[in-house]
Amino acid sequence: MKTRPRSGIQLPKISRTSVRWTIRLTLCALTFVTAASDLAAVTIADKGKSKYRIVVSANAIPSERYAAEELQRYLEKISGAKLPIVTDATVPIWHEILLGNNSHLAKLRRKVDFAKLGPDGFVLREDGNRLIIAGGKPRGTLNGVYTLLEEKIGVRWFTPDLETVPKLERITLPKLNETRIPALENRDVFWSEPMHNADFAARHRINGQHYGLKEKHGGAFAVYHPFVHSFDALVPPELYKDHPEYFPLIEGKRKDGYVQRCLSNPDVLKMSIERVHQWIKDHPEATIISVSQNDTFNNCQCHQCKAIDDAEGSPAGSLMKFVNAIAESIEKDHPNVRIDTLAYQYTRKPPKTIRPRKNVIIRLCSIECCFSHPLETCPEEKNRRFRDDIVAWEPVAPLLYIWDYTTDFGHYQQPFPNFDSLQSNVKFFVRHGVKSLFEQGNYSSGGSGEMEPLRAYVLAKLLWNPETDVQKHINEFVNAYYGKAAPKIFTYIETIHRPVREKGLHIHIFDKPNSAYLSEDVMNAGEKILNEAEGLAENDDIRFRVQVARLPVWYVKIANDRVTGDAKTDLVKRFVAIARKEGVSNVSESKTLDEWAKKLGVD
Numbered sequence: 397m398k399t400r401p402r403s404g405i406q407l408p409k410i411s412r413t414s415v416r417w418t419i420r421l422t423l424c425a426l427t428f429v430t431a432a433s434d435l436a437a438v439t440i441a442d443k444g445k446s447k448y449r450i451v452v453s454a455n456a457i458p459s460e461r462y463a464a465e466e467l468q469r470y471l472e473k474i475s476g477a478k479l480p481i482v483t484d485a486t487v488p489i490w491h492e493i494l495l496g497n498n499s500h501l502a503k504l505r506r507k508v509d510f511a512k513l514g515p516d517g518f519v520l521r522e523d524g525n526r527l528i529i530a531g532g533k534p535r536g537t538l539n540g541v542y543t544l545l546e547e548k549i550g551v552r553w554f555t556p557d558l559e560t561v562p563k564l565e566r567i568t569l570p571k572l573n574e575t576r577i578p579a580l581e582n583r584d585v586f587w588s589e590p591m592h593n594a595d596f597a598a599r600h601r602i603n604g605q606h607y608g609l610k611e612k613h614g615g616a617f618a619v620y621h622p623f624v625h626s627f628d629a630l631v632p633p634e635l636y637k638d639h640p641e642y643f644p645l646i647e648g649k650r651k652d653g654y655v656q657r658c659l660s661n662p663d664v665l666k667m668s669i670e671r672v673h674q675w676i677k678d679h680p681e682a683t684i685i686s687v688s689q690n691d692t693f694n695n696c697q698c699h700q701c702k703a704i705d706d707a708e709g710s711p712a713g714s715l716m717k718f719v720n721a722i723a724e725s726i727e728k729d730h731p732n733v734r735i736d737t738l739a740y741q742y743t744r745k746p747p748k749t750i751r752p753r754k755n756v757i758i759r760l761c762s763i764e765c766c767f768s769h770p771l772e773t774c775p776e777e778k779n780r781r782f783r784d785d786i787v788a789w790e791p792v793a794p795l796l797y798i799w800d801y802t803t804d805f806g807h808y809q810q811p812f813p814n815f816d817s818l819q820s821n822v823k824f825f826v827r828h829g830v831k832s833l834f835e836q837g838n839y840s841s842g843g844s845g846e847m848e849p850l851r852a853y854v855l856a857k858l859l860w861n862p863e864t865d866v867q868k869h870i871n872e873f874v875n876a877y878y879g880k881a882a883p884k885i886f887t888y889i890e891t892i893h894r895p896v897r898e899k900g901l902h903i904h905i906f907d908k909p910n911s912a913y914l915s916e917d918v919m920n921a922g923e924k925i926l927n928e929a930e931g932l933a934e935n936d937d938i939r940f941r942v943q944v945a946r947l948p949v950w951y952v953k954i955a956n957d958r959v960t961g962d963a964k965t966d967l968v969k970r971f972v973a974i975a976r977k978e979g980v981s982n983v984s985e986s987k988t989l990d991e992w993a994k995k996l997g998v999d
Contacts, residue, residue, distance in 0.1 A: 438522055440493070440567040444476035447491040448527075453498035454483040460496040462612035463529070463538040467493065470545050473561045493527045496537040501530060515617070516603070517577035520544060527569070535614030539601045543576065544569075553600065554876050555849050556593035582617040582797070582832030583859035586839045589852040600856035604834070617832075620736065621675050621682040627690045630668040631657050639663070644696035654692050659718040660700035668718075669725045676730055684757065685726075687719050688738040695742060708747035715743050716750045723753040731755075734795065744785045751792050757832075758793040760786055762800050768813055768896035768903040768913070770820035776902050790828045797832035798825050802855065805985040806906045808838040808845040809951040809975075811914060811922075813893040813903065815854070819866050822858045833859055842981030846948045847889075849877065878945075879938045884929035885945065891921050909955035916958060922949045943974050951983070954996070968998045 472478045484498035518531030518540035529540040545551040552560045584604030590597040597607035605616040640650035704714040723735040740761040838845035895913040926946040933939035
């Protein structure tokens with residue numbers, strides 16, 4: 397599996413429908429109820445002083461204690477007032493911020509139904525002069541603190557190294573009565589930016605297992621073992637020598653190498669069941685076990701496998717029968733462990749009659765699709781077939797997850813104009829019952845890919861709230877991150893999106909640098925704009941960010957030999973110097989920056 401201060405500048409239109417992007421929270425998005433905003437306000441701090449203290453349970457879990465610390469830290473940054481943190485063993489007072497489920501909260505007239513909040517949901521409420529931020533365990537209360545700081549006070553975490561904290565003489569909040577429960581239980585932005593900083597990930601309320609989230613962050617939503625593509629681990633390739641029958645029959649011959657397995661072979665099933673039980677024993681922290689096809693086609697065509705697949709109208713038939721048998725073997729002794737499998741490429745169409753057991757996760761993958769236009773409305777045939785498959789899986793899958801794609805895996809650095817489709821696609825998934833969304837980006841790059849900081853930021857916002865105001869987030873980010881160069885960055889984004897909008901060009905995750913939407917005219921226009929942006933940069937940090945943003949147009953220029961001879965060598969050297977300074981390790985999923993440079997004659 398393609399495994400900073402705000403200004404008044406307005407964002408150019410990112411799509412034809414962007415003017416309709418509003419915060420409309422519905423049952424299929426982030427749900428909440430809000431009290432009238434003109435009610436009496438609560439003043440938390442005034443002129444560097446506060447009457448308030450932060451209260452947590454004497455038995456608070458690590459993430460609730462950390463929530464208190466984060467709230468204390470940022471309120472002090474904002475107002476200069478450092479609120480004390482106490483436990484509920486103290487006598488209640490009138491001015492308190494109550495975090496989590498504690499005895500002071502229990503004594504109030506307004507009760508919190510923690511059972512409905514799940515692991516990530518929370519309430520923001522007031523009771524007289526008391527402010528309540530209380531959520532489910534393990535992450536709800538921490539999520540509530542970050543939401544208060546961000547949405548009610550104006551803190552922004554744009555990148556791990558760039559946050560903006562308003563300086564306020566007085567912190568005043570309206571009376572609150574909100575309940576927030578995210579539509580997605582698992583929110584995973586698989587880009588280098590959040591993956592390398594657990595605090596940054598937690599502040600954006602994304603909860604995948606790759607961020608290094610600790611107890612203080614509430615941990616990850618789930619722990620996988622292994623993560624994906626597990627057939628080689630279930631039935632090791634070295635067994636082919638003595639047991640070719642374990643491997644797929646293709647064109648009349650048993651095949652070895654990177655292939656699938658013969659899923660109708662009883663010994664393959666027996667061995668896989670034993671291996672899964674051993675994994676659970678060896679990894680008691682795992683809550684999801686991957687029993688999923690390898691990242692290839694090469695599926696078995698033997699008589700038994702083919703008979704099942706023909707009867708079910710899809711190779712998902714033999715896979716689902718195999719996965720169900722393993723899921724059945726663990727469900728009694730390990731009721732909290734689920735089996736995750738892929739509906740990917742040749743198995744994406746669901747079987748006619750075989751249904752996944754209640755402890756099976758179906759993870760549908762959009763790898764073939766066009767990503768320049770919304771999945772739901774794009775006229776390309778690949779998108780139509782994907783739409784049909786997700787609609788077919790929705791009523792039969794007990795848990796439906798999505799593996800989605802947000803970069804060009806063959807060329808991390810070249811422009812990938814997909815901003816028009818990001819929100820539409822997330823909303824489409826949620827509307828069809830998806831509970832986990834894995835947005836795969838340039839996870840192996842080590843540093844920035846094309847527009848990585850902005851794209852990772854927007855994706856994190858969308859996974860927490862699919863109905864969020866994307867235009868506002870992009871506007872705030874670009875102005876903060878690029879400063880006085882921001883107007884040119886807006887123009888650049890508009891320029892590289894124009895071909896896919898005006899000409900209806902489709903983009904895919906392995907497009908080459910000579911694709912039509914990367915025409916010489918578009919790239920030349922982009923380079924001119926970014927040259928102007930660099931000239932507007934007010935300091936070295938912003939100037940360097942613009943230089944990083946220019947790497948994609950240079951990458952396309954180099955790849956298409958639009959510059960030759962010594963001029964090309966000089967451009968490659970400049971590209972590599974900036975990329976290395978930024979920390980870029982790969983130019984694609986399988987090629988390092990050093991390998992690419994060496995091939996072009998640059999050390």
